């Protein structure tokens with residue numbers, strides 16, 4: 001069984017280090033033709049790094065790569081294409097101002113710039129695998145899933161027969177994911193070798209033939225999907241079983257904390273992003289916010305924090321003594337000075353949340369610099385705080401001064417959440433707090449939020465995974481096209497009911 | 512009427528200088544390299560261009576050929592600009608140093624070298640370095656036949672300029688065709704937009720960055736030479752050249768990184784720069800005129816950012832260095 005004739009790529013003893021971080025530790029792995037291999041592992045376990053060595057982005061420090069039994073050296077992405085290896089990166093590599101067709105032929109020297117022939121060839125690939133694209137469309141006009149399609153076509157156009165997809169489903173809707181899987185199955189039937197990086201277990205079970213698991217840079221093993229189950233995979237991935245139940249205690253006496261009434265927000269183009277949204281958030285409660293992406297979740301949180309202009313309506317913060325403070329029209333700074341304790345964990349962690357080139361300490365100071373006396377920074381407190389978060393949340397970083405940009409997604413999120421919680425907020429808002437995080441880190445975040453809730457904090461949790469919302473939240477506010485489709489008790493509602501509410505206004509909501 | 516025509520011809524003369532500076536910098540910036548050393552590069556182009564022509568005439572004596580003198584001046588300036596930008600490329604692309612700092616340093620370095628060469632020639636030649644009057648005439652000669660130049664109005668506006676103006680237009684058109692119609696132009700644009708994407712697509716980033724920057728530097732340097740050999744009358748004159756490189760950098764923004772815009776843009780900027788000589792309005796200090804181009808650039812920046820057009824933006828990676836293993 002070991003020396004299969006359909007083995008396309010074999011990696012032996014691959015090691016890759018970044019400074020002190022050992023991203024891949026002597027990994028042996030093989031990729032077969034006509035198979036979909038799922039590469040599974042927690043955040044920061046080295047999946048992307050390993051595959052980047054196949055696509056020529058990184059060079060291994062140690063180890064050998066064989067293709068069809070012959071040793072090869074992949075020194076650049078160009079050479080990778082030469083070996084038929086194509087990678088669809090997590091962050092798409094497309095030129096925004098170019099058309100789809102231009103992006104597809106980019107870098108192909110030996111081909112005439114013949115747009116008609118390109119289009120024909122693109123169309124042929126499309127019909128063969130079931131894509132839909134408009135070759136003359138500019139990339140900046142495309143949706144995420146269309147961009148991904150272009151990436152895949154780009155790789156196929158170059159004749160790749162070994163395809164690596166890095167977390168391709170992270171940004172897709174369930175329907176788009178299904179479409180992608182169909183394409184992958186077509187390619188598999190075509191004899192291509194496919195690697196899909198993901199940490200969504202149900203997807204692994206659904207689409208893959210084999211699963212290779214990495215843990216903390218080490219190769220744990222490969223199993224046949226048909227002979228395993230999510231529990232076993234989780235065990236391999238995290239090294240110990242994770243209970244799949246999220247704990248949800250009840251807070252004794254919830255009180256109103258945040259009142260939103262008839263909130264309406266309009267964007268630059270005059271589109272109503274929020275339309276007469278009203279709800280209340282209570283202390284000791286996690287209020288889940290559900291909705292298909294772009295239904296106004298982002299605008300809602302930003303309006304509450306004072307970052308998004310409000311056209312009409314009112315947002316009131318209820319103080320402990322029962323008096324209310326109107327937040328509409330205040331800047332974030334003013335809101336803080338008024339003694340309204342709000343914390344916000346934004347979707348865009350490294351853009352809005354943290355400064356990537358600074359270490360943990362520096363990022364802690366962003367929140368507290370105003371406390372310093374005079375012109376000098378007081379480093380002691382932020383340092384203590386950074387050290388505390390480092391230990392308590394188990395952040396994987398060489399030191400508290402190591403640039404957070406270099407940490408993996410889960411660790412970045414821990415730093416951000418840790419900092420926000422440290423300010424003892426009364427309202428805690430999170431947007432897609434576990435997006436791109438592995439199971440273990442996700443649970444850490446769930447537990448942190450629940451802990452905050454039990455301290456009497458009003459938590460707003462904008463999420464995309466309905467299963468999690470139903471298990472984590474106390475109530476769920478469903479948004480659809482900027483309107484409130486309903487607010488339901490999470491303990492009694494079903495996934496189907498929420499799904500229905502998420503789409504019910506669609507006809508009039510989203511034009 | 513005649514005032515306007517003289518204004519336009521004078522604007523074209525100064526605009527030609529700017530056009531080279533700008534076109535070179537457009538090519539450079541298309542690769543994502545923000546070379547702020549244009550000022551220094553143009554100084555070097557001026558000094559070495561003059562030196563090339565001067566020493567050629569000295570060596571050839573009576574047998575001096577006008578066209579060859581022009582070619583030598585262009586080649587000398589081009590080579591000087593290439594050398595300066597090669598240093599810039601090495602420091603930013605290979606050693607990955609900060610582009611702004613390197614560009615500013617190159618500005619200082621280039622003006623210094625230009626001054627040095629200019630002064631060195633003066634001292635070593637014992638006083639005054641100038642071409643013979645005949646050769647001077649060659650550099651500022653009109654290229655079109657007299658009957659074309661003599662056409663009223665149109666003649667002086669379109670046909671009365673030196674070879675350098677028409678050459679600059681040719682460079683602009685060629686650069687436009689290169690960027691818009693050829694595969695290599697498309698790759699260069701891709702490199703400037705997103706080096707990591709281009710790299711993953713198999714484009715040799717280093718090659719494109721080096722070539723665009725070095726050739727761009729060469730083109731910019733010709734501008735300095737043109738100034739010295741036409742406006743300054745083939746005499747080393749650093750004062751007139753000072754600030755021209757910075758104006759070219761502003762003009763690149765004004766042109767929205769499009770070579771064809773550089774043709775009319777540089778004439779417009781040229782007009783604004785010389786206006787104080789021709790149209791003097793009492794009580795308005797000449798300095799006010801001189802900041803006009805910068806004000807216009809700022810206005811253009813504001814307008815384009817307000818229109819928020821995705822196609823009219825600087826190259827997305829402008830000013831950023833690329834290192835494959837960095838994320």
Ligand SMILES: Nc1ncnc2c1ncn2[C@@H]1O[C@H](COP(=O)(O)OP(=O)(O)O)[C@@H](O)[C@H]1O
Pocket residue numbers: 018021022023041042043044045046047048049050406407408409836837838
């Ligand atoms: N370019 C890089 N520079 C420094 N460290 C890196 C780089 N790429 C990855 N790492 C580190 O290597 C480890 C593995 O990262 P990665 O391969 O991205 O994990 P995964 O894709 O499994 O989430 C992480 O600890 C990450 O911080």
Ligand SMILES: [Mg+2]
Pocket residue numbers: 047048049090166
């Ligand atoms: Mg990854």
